[in-house]
Amino acid sequence: MKIIGLSGSIVGSKTRTVMDAVAKEIAEKYPEADFQLIDLKDYDLQFSDGRNYLDYSGDTAWVTRQVMEADVMIIGTPVFQASIPASLKNIFDLLPVGAFQDKTVSFFVTAGSSKHYLVADHQLKPTLSYMKAQIVQTFVYVEEKSFQQKKIVDDDVFIRLERLIEDTMDTYEANEIIRKKKEDSYGF
Amino acid sequence: MEQYRIDQKKGLEFGLYTLGDHLANPFTGKRISAQQRLQEIIELAKLAEQAGLDFFSVGESHQDYFTTQAHSVVLAAIAQATKTIKLGSSSTIISTSDPVRVYEDFATIDLISNGRAEIIAGRASRIGLFELLGYDVQDYEALYEEKFDLLLQINEKERLSWEGDYRAPLKDAHVLPRPKDNTLPIWRAVGGTPASAMKAGYTGVPMMLATLGGPASAFKNVIDAYRETAERSGHHTDDLPVGVTGFFHVAETSQEALQQMYPYINEGMKLTNGQGFPKQAFAQAKDKRSVINVGSPQEVIEKILYQHELFGHQRYLAQMDFGGVPFEQLAKNIEMIGTKILPAIRKHTGMNQED
Numbered sequence: 001m002k003i004i005g006l007s008g009s010i011v012g013s014k015t016r017t018v019m020d021a022v023a024k025e026i027a028e029k030y031p032e033a034d035f036q037l038i039d040l041k042d043y044d045l046q047f048s049d050g051r052n053y054l055d056y057s058g059d060t061a062w063v064t065r066q067v068m069e070a071d072v073m074i075i076g077t078p079v080f081q082a083s084i085p086a087s088l089k090n091i092f093d094l095l096p097v098g099a100f101q102d103k104t105v106s107f108f109v110t111a112g113s114s115k116h117y118l119v120a121d122h123q124l125k126p127t128l129s130y131m132k133a134q135i136v137q138t139f140v141y142v143e144e145k146s147f148q149q150k151k152i153v154d155d156d157v158f159i160r161l162e163r164l165i166e167d168t169m170d171t172y173e174a175n176e177i178i179r180k181k182k183e184d185s186y187g188f
Numbered sequence: 189m190e191q192y193r194i195d196q197k198k199g200l201e202f203g204l205y206t207l208g209d210h211l212a213n214p215f216t217g218k219r220i221s222a223q224q225r226l227q228e229i230i231e232l233a234k235l236a237e238q239a240g241l242d243f244f245s246v247g248e249s250h251q252d253y254f255t256t257q258a259h260s261v262v263l264a265a266i267a268q269a270t271k272t273i274k275l276g277s278s279s280t281i282i283s284t285s286d287p288v289r290v291y292e293d294f295a296t297i298d299l300i301s302n303g304r305a306e307i308i309a310g311r312a313s314r315i316g317l318f319e320l321l322g323y324d325v326q327d328y329e330a331l332y333e334e335k336f337d338l339l340l341q342i343n344e345k346e347r348l349s350w351e352g353d354y355r356a357p358l359k360d361a362h363v364l365p366r367p368k369d370n371t372l373p374i375w376r377a378v379g380g381t382p383a384s385a386m387k388a389g390y391t392g393v394p395m396m397l398a399t400l401g402g403p404a405s406a407f408k409n410v411i412d413a414y415r416e417t418a419e420r421s422g423h424h425t426d427d428l429p430v431g432v433t434g435f436f437h438v439a440e441t442s443q444e445a446l447q448q449m450y451p452y453i454n455e456g457m458k459l460t461n462g463q464g465f466p467k468q469a470f471a472q473a474k475d476k477r478s479v480i481n482v483g484s485p486q487e488v489i490e491k492i493l494y495q496h497e498l499f500g501h502q503r504y505l506a507q508m509d510f511g512g513v514p515f516e517q518l519a520k521n522i523e524m525i526g527t528k529i530l531p532a533i534r535k536h537t538g539m540n541q542e543d
Contacts, residue, residue: 051315051325054462068462096463186471188447 001172004070007039008077008088013150014110015076016041018142018161021152022074022108025165038063040087048093056094064094072172073100073133074165075107075124079116083123092127100133102179104172106164108140117141134175140164192373192394192429193274193306194502199538200492201503202530203243204236204522205278205433206510208256213512214455222255226262228515233266235519237273239526243503244270245278245308250317253460260293267301275301278396278433278505279310279377283331284321286355287339288363295367303368308396308431309336310377314460327354336376340393343371375431382413389417396431396505401469404479404491407432408498429502432495435473435480436506438524442474442483448517449482456511481506485528492529493536 003026007019016039026035043059053064067073077084092099105128109120120139128135140161146154189196206229212219220228233244244266248259256262263275275297280290290307298305311332312318318325334352341348342363350358375396376388388395395414399407411432415425435453439445454464473480479495481488492504508521 049325052313052462055315096461098463098466101463101466183467186446186467187443188450188467188471 001033001071002069003033003035003072003074004067005035005037006067006073006075006088006091007037007041008075008091009085010041010087012078012110014142014144014147015078017147017150017152018108018110018140018157019074019076021158021161022076022165025158025161029165030169036066038066040091045087045090045094048090053094053096060094063091067091067095068099070103072168073103073105074168075105077107077109077120077124079109079111079119082116082119084119089127092131095131097130098132100128100131102175103133104136104168104175105133106136106139106168106171108142108161108164110142112144114141114143134171136164136167136171138164138167189427189429189502191371191427193303194429196502197539199534199536200496200501201242202525202533203241203245203274203503203505204232204509205245205247205505205507206232206256207247207249207278207507208254208259208262209249209456209460209510209512210255211253211456211459211510211512213514214451219512225255228518229256229262229509230265230269231515232509232518232522233273233275234269235522237270239522240530241273241522241525243274243276243306243505245276245306245505247278247310248281248317249314249460250281250320251314251460260290260297263305264293264297264300267297267304270301270304272304274304274306276306276373276375277308279308281312281317282309282335282339283311283328284317284323285335287335287342288358288361291339291342291363291372292365294372295363295365298367298372299365305367306373306375307339308375308377309339311379313379330354336391340374340391343374346370375429378410378414380407380410382410385410385414386417389414389423390421392418392421392423392428394429394431396433396503399432399434399479401435401465401473401478401480403477404495404498405477407479411499411501430499431503431505432499432501433505433507435482435510436488436508436521437482438485438488438521438529440484442487445482445484446470446473452511452513454511485524489529489532492533496533496537 005019005022007016009015023037045060077088142157146157210225236244246256246259246262250257294305294307315325331354334354347362349360375394378384378395378397418425437445437449450470458464473482481491509518
């Protein structure tokens, strides 16, 4: 099973800080999982121009291929102007329709205040649904007040992340059972 | 239709098309050499002719896992190896070629083949060839429209003067040789959306419509959009043939046909398109309403006749060799087409004396 932790922002530190906590939790609880953290800050991606993702080169080719090969994605996103950042939307734009078919996708949101709580429901979930992701319905919302000097200082965040990861793994397992049962029924 | 060498009295034309893909057989993991693949494509065209098929075409794709980049050269070899079957490209990427050169090539193939060559001009779904051949992909649409238009003008006029943005001007240029009957059938390749089909309608050129999957009725809407646009633009749809292409495979039963076909499509698409074919969607090809012509010979006959009723098209092109399908399986398919499918289709769609 290949899991990608996709930190969707190229600025700031909160999303990466939470993603590091996710990575630590997965390493401890699911040591057999193939987890890969992709922080968009570390890559130079071009904007989508509509071509097939196989036709890009460099970092753009590498990141899109990793995402396409994943079985599970855990996305971290900040809130920019009442939506997800352009860097994360660009990942979706670079990929084909149906890119998340048979993939389990969960996410967490970091934000300055509680005012943007529904942003993920309104902005992120419709795109993931359109791309055929099996979405883990609950997500973790982490506010500014839970951080101090680039560290999570709120125990509740760790506890909720623990549940998010457990839910993600359970959803993946259940989805695999459903998929296998369906595919076996076709007899080819 | 005469201009496009189609005699509707004979019924729906049946052809084969290959993209010239060069993929490993997913059952064995082995890939034949590029040379063998090319030889087999030529053999396939000969078998198709012997079985009485109307048309055979070869496409150009300039990327890994393909081998007919020089598709006009392959077609020239087929022209020499055959006598009656019509030949074409599926498709020629006119955007990244010089229309004068393309016309010279196909007019030559037309003379070698005694008047059997056609061009289906497309825009490319993958874009690696823009860089390879020295074009800017930002000009994707403009390159196609300008060069396709020039290709049509060369077809109409033996001598022409022309000026555009993507090629040096032509001053009373004499494009030679001329095809056997002075013009070639030139089609526009359409990728399945009404917007794309309407572009062919505006120009009033025949449309070759690609289908991948889904209900046939969805493509009926595309064909309607093409014909409506053509009529509105002052063209006569009675004179404009429509071709429809799609996956094809026959076996004893539909279940066997699906079993045999799926791994080729799924694994082949993963490599050439970056995504497999969802199994659930492929399983629905059993349904008579599906545009994928996979099943027993009788089921496929029913499907093609149903599609003909919906589309009123003049030519069907089957894609049966995608994904590393071994030659014996292709030969078996062609035999079934020749002995079972073609007679039924011609009987039901043609206007012969027995009716």
